[in-house]
Amino acid sequence: xxxxxxxxxxxxxxxxxxxxxxxxxxxxxxxxxxxxxxxxxxxxxxxxxxxxxxxxxxxxxxxxxxxxxxxxxxxxxxxxxxxxxxxxxxxxxxxxxxxxxxxxxxxxxxxxxxxxxxxxxxxxxxxxxxxxxxxxxxxxxxxxxxxxxxxxxxxxxxxxxxxxxxxxxxxxxxxxxxxxxxxxxxxxxxxxxxxxxxxxxxxxxxxxxxxxxxxxxxxxxxxxxxxxxxxxxxxxxxxxxxxxxxxxxxxxxxxxxxxxxxxxxxxxxxxxxxxxxxxxxxxxxxxxxxxxxxxxxxxxxxxxxxxxxxxxxxxxxxxxxxxxxxxxxxxxxxxxxxxxxxxxxxxxxxxxxxxxxxxxxxxxxxxxxxxxxxxxxxxxxxxxxxxxxxxxxxxxxxxxxxxxxxxxxxxxxxxxxxxxxxxxxxxxxxxxxxxxxxxxxxxxxxxxxxxxxxxxxxxxxxxxxxxxxxxxxxxxxxxxxxxxx
Numbered sequence: 001x002x003x004x005x006x007x008x009x010x011x012x013x014x015x016x017x018x019x020x021x022x023x024x025x026x027x028x029x030x031x032x033x034x035x036x037x038x039x040x041x042x043x044x045x046x047x048x049x050x051x052x053x054x055x056x057x058x059x060x061x062x063x064x065x066x067x068x069x070x071x072x073x074x075x076x077x078x079x080x081x082x083x084x085x086x087x088x089x090x091x092x093x094x095x096x097x098x099x100x101x102x103x104x105x106x107x108x109x110x111x112x113x114x115x116x117x118x119x120x121x122x123x124x125x126x127x128x129x130x131x132x133x134x135x136x137x138x139x140x141x142x143x144x145x146x147x148x149x150x151x152x153x154x155x156x157x158x159x160x161x162x163x164x165x166x167x168x169x170x171x172x173x174x175x176x177x178x179x180x181x182x183x184x185x186x187x188x189x190x191x192x193x194x195x196x197x198x199x200x201x202x203x204x205x206x207x208x209x210x211x212x213x214x215x216x217x218x219x220x221x222x223x224x225x226x227x228x229x230x231x232x233x234x235x236x237x238x239x240x241x242x243x244x245x246x247x248x249x250x251x252x253x254x255x256x257x258x259x260x261x262x263x264x265x266x267x268x269x270x271x272x273x274x275x276x277x278x279x280x281x282x283x284x285x286x287x288x289x290x291x292x293x294x295x296x297x298x299x300x301x302x303x304x305x306x307x308x309x310x311x312x313x314x315x316x317x318x319x320x321x322x323x324x325x326x327x328x329x330x331x332x333x334x335x336x337x338x339x340x341x342x343x344x345x346x347x348x349x350x351x352x353x354x355x356x357x358x359x360x361x362x363x364x365x366x367x368x369x370x371x372x373x374x375x376x377x378x379x380x381x382x383x384x385x386x387x388x389x390x391x392x393x394x395x396x397x398x399x400x401x402x403x404x405x406x407x408x409x410x411x412x413x414x415x416x417x418x419x420x421x422x423x424x425x426x427x428x429x430x431x432x433x434x435x436x437x438x439x440x441x442x443x444x445x446x447x448x449x450x451x452x453x454x455x456x457x458x459x460x461x462x463x464x465x466x467x468x469x470x471x472x473x474x475x476x477x478x479x480x481x482x483x484x485x
Contacts, residue, residue, distance in 0.1 A: 001105050001106060001108075001109040002033060002034070002035050002109065003033065003034055003035070003109055003110075003111045004034060004035040004036065004037055004109050004110055004111065005030075005034060005035075005036050005037075005110075005111065005112045005113070005114055005127065005131065005213070006036075006037045006038075006039060006087065006110050006112075006113055006114070007025060007036065007037070007038045007039060007113075007114040007115075007116060008039055008041065008080055008083040008084075008113060008114070008115050008116070009021060009022075009038065009039065009040045009041065009116045009117070009118050010041045010043050010076050010079035010080055010083075010117070010118065011040055011041060011042055011043060011045070011049050011053065011079075011118035012043045012044060012045060012049075012075070012076075012079070012118075013045050013046060013047045013049060014045075014049050014118035014119065015045075015047040015048045015049045015051075015052045016172075017118055017119040017265070018040065018049055018052050018053050018056060018118050019052055019055075019056040019059075020119075020121055021116065021117075021118050021119065021120060021121055022038065022040075022053065022056040022057060022060055022062060022064070023056065023060055023121070024120075024121035024122040024123075024263075025038060025060070025062060025122065025127075026059075026060025026061065026062060027122070027124050028122060028124070028125070028126065028127040028128070029124070029125055029127075029128055030127065030128070031127075031128055031131045031132070034111070034131070035063070036062070036063065036127075037063045037064075037065070038057065038062050038063065038064040038065070039064075039065055039066075039067055039083045039086070039087075040053040040057075040064065040065075040066045040067070040118075041066075041067045041068075041069060041079040041080070041082055041083050042066055042067070042068045042069070043069045043072055043075070043076075043078070043079040043082075044069060044070065044071070044072050045068075049118075050066045050068060053066050054066060067082055067083060067086055069082050074234045075234075076209070076232075076239065077230075077232045077233065077234045077239050078234070080115065080230070080231075080232045081229065081230025081231070081232055084219070084230045084231060084232075085229070085230060087103075087106070087107060087110065088107060088220070090229065091229050092229045110216050111216070112130075112131060112134055112213050112214065112215060112216070113213070113214045113216055113219065114127070114130070114211070114212070114213050114214075115209055115211075115212050115214065116209075116210065116211050116262075117209055117210045117211075117264065119264065119265045120210040120211055120262050120263065120264045120265075121150075121262065121263045121264075122145065122211060122260075122261075122262050122263075123260070123261040123262065123263065125260075126145055126211070126257075126260040126261055126262060127213075127260075129145075129257050129258075129259040129260035130143050130145060130211075130213040130257055130260045131213065133213075133255065133257045133258075133260070134213050134215060137253070139251065139252060139253050140215065140252065140253045140254075140255060141214065141215050141218030141219075141221075141247040141250075141252025141253060141254055142207045142212050142213065142214045142215065142218065142244070142247060142252070142254050142255075143207075143212065143213050143254075143255050143256070143257050143260075144204060144206075144207045144208050144211065144212045144213075144254075144255070144256045144257065145210070145211040145212070145256075145257055145260040145261055145262035146194055146256060146257065146260065146261045146262070146485065147190055147194075147208060147210055147211070147261075147262055147263075147264050148187060148190070148191075148261060148262070148263055148264070148358050148359070148485075149183050149184075149186050149187040149190065149263075149264060149265070149266035150183070150263045150264065150265060150266070151180060151183050151184065151187070151359065152172065152173060152174055152175030152179055152180055152183060152268065153173060153174045153175070154174070154175075154180070155169070155174045155175055155176045157174070158174055172265065172268065175268055178269075179268040179269065181373070182266065182267065182268060182269065182270070182273060183266040183268065184357070184360070184361070184364045184373075185373060185377040186266045186267065186273070187266065187357055187358070187359075188353055188354060188357045188360075188364070188368070189377070190485070191353065191356055191357040191358065191485030192353050192485075194256065194485045195353075195356065195478070195479065195481075195483055195485050196475075196478070197256055198256065198258070198481075198483040199478045199481060199483060202255045202256050202258070203253065203254065203255060203298070203299075204244070204254055204255060204256050204299075205241065205244060205245070205248075205254075205297060205299035205302070205303065206238070206240055206241040206244050207240055207243065207244045207247075207254050208240055209239070209240040210262055210264045211260075211262035211264075212240070214231075215252070218247055218250070218252045219231040221247075221250045221252070222243065222246045222247060222250060225246075225249075225250055226246060231243060235293065236283045236286055236287055236290075237279045237280070237282055237283035237286070238279075238280060238283030238284060238287065241283065241284065241287060242287060242293075242295070244297075245287065245295045245296075245297045246295065248297040248298070248299075249295055249296075249297065258483075269414070270380065270414055270416050271407050271412070271413065271414030271416070272404070272407045272408050273380070274380065274383075274384060274407075274414070275403045275404045275406075275407040275408075275412075276404050276407075277381065277384045278384055278387065278388060278403065279403065279404050281384055281385060281388045282388045282391070282392075284303065285307070285388055285389065285392055286392075288300065288303060288304065288307075289392070307385075309471065310381070310382065310385045311385070312464055312467070312468065313378065313382060313468070314382045314385065314386065315464065316461065316464050316465060316468065317379075317382070319457060319460065319461050319464070320461060322457070323454060323457045323458060323461060325430070326450065326454060327454060328434070329434045329441050330441050330442060330446060330447055330450050331441075331442040331447075332447060332450070332451065332454060341469065342465050342468065342469050342472075343371065345469055345472050345473065345476070346371055346374070346472060347369050347370070347371055348476060349472050349475055349476050349479075350368040350369065350371060350373075350374045351365060351368055351369040352476060352479045353368065353479070354368035354369070356479060356484070356485055357485060358484075358485055
């Protein structure tokens with residue numbers, strides 16, 4: 001039996017996207033003497049995912065099989081493990097069924113397993129690049145493709161007289177200015193992450209589920225060492241990161257490919273983005289703080305430093321806003337041109353990131369240089385960071401998958417408008433109080449009391465800002481390299 005790559009594609013109600021995903025596999029040029037088998041796991045589907053997958057398999061001449069799950073309560077993890085058990089057997093089977101001789105031969109012929117999301121699409125030749133990277137050394141357990149968010153087409157290009165107008169809008173293929181802006185911010189964020197990993201040697205702390213090629217022996221090693229019935233666990237909202245850490249703990253390398261690219265869908269609105277990032281960040285914090293799992297990797301320190309960096313970003317902005325507000329209210333505000341230094345450095349950094357982001361638009365570079373887009377995007381992430389840690393410290397747990405699914409299905413609504421209105425209301429009250437009590441606030445007695453605290457605050461802010469400037473200068477230095485996102 002010829003050696004082969006098998007593909008696992010968990011698909012929950014993905015009738016609109018599964019064809020495009022399979023079309024990308026049909027475009028691939030396979031390595032010499034390698035065959036490709038595709039397994040689509042129609043997971044608790046209530047739409048025509050199975051039918052559409054079979055049609056696409058015939059259209060693109062794929063050796064495709066659909067596995068159907070019912071009452072799977074473990075979502076993506078359960079779907080992936082269903083495919084694993086189908087090929088490698090179920091250790092929890094009460095009857096201890098043995099694989100047939102053909103199944104044993106087939107299992108031995110599997111040299112790599114590609115895990116993909118149903119809304120992802122591999123770029124041409126990506127599978128060959130992933131294969132070459134995986135086979136370049138015996139101790140490589142998994143290789144992840146570079147991810148690039150797909151920009152939705154302009155909604156204005158659609159004619160409202162088009163009889164398929166509503167259907168095309170619902171497909172997510174088109175979007176307005178806001179959804180296109182959100183997509184680019186996520187794409188630039190991903191580009192920054194990929195560039196940082198490549199600068200540090202290409203080792204990654206998470207093999208993303210959108211498109212990662214695994215060595216079967218590595219996955220089997222995780223199963224045996226942790227006494228699991230499948231490589232993927234439901235112990236975390238970030239099952240792909242947990243699996244990556246388990247691979248590294250077992251001595252396997254986890255890398256990103258320098259050349260393979262995969263196009264993935266982005267979150268198109270503030271609400272869906274927040275719920276997705278909430279799940280990701282909450283899962284990461286759980287892995288970092290969960291002593292029961294007893295998993296540490298060489299990237300643990302980096303992740304903690306990232307958490308500290310985000311906390312400093314939040315503190316710097318809160319201190320700056322507080323100091324400026326108090327200084328203006330007490331008539332002790334003095335402008336200094338040196339304040340422009342961190343702004344200029346941040347502008348240069350974000351301009352470089354925007355330019356290095358694949359398929360960027362001129363407007364994206366302009367908004368990044370003016371710091372409009374990066375600052376808005378950062379504040380959204382700071383809100384998410386605060387929410388995650390407040391929930392962690394209060395011991396309130398929530399199911400990230402349920403919230404993300406509900407947001408994507410339109411079952412929940414964002415509270416962004418209420419939040420903005422509340423902030424405006426607070427600002428108006430503060431401005432009114434400052435105006436009404438101006439004589440008291442600007443009196444010498446109040447200035448004398450406030451001045452030492454203001455001075456201490458400005459000194460603290462200066463130290464934190466200098467630290468952040470050094471971090472930005474280091475990032476600018478790394479971006480000059482030859483690496484591409």
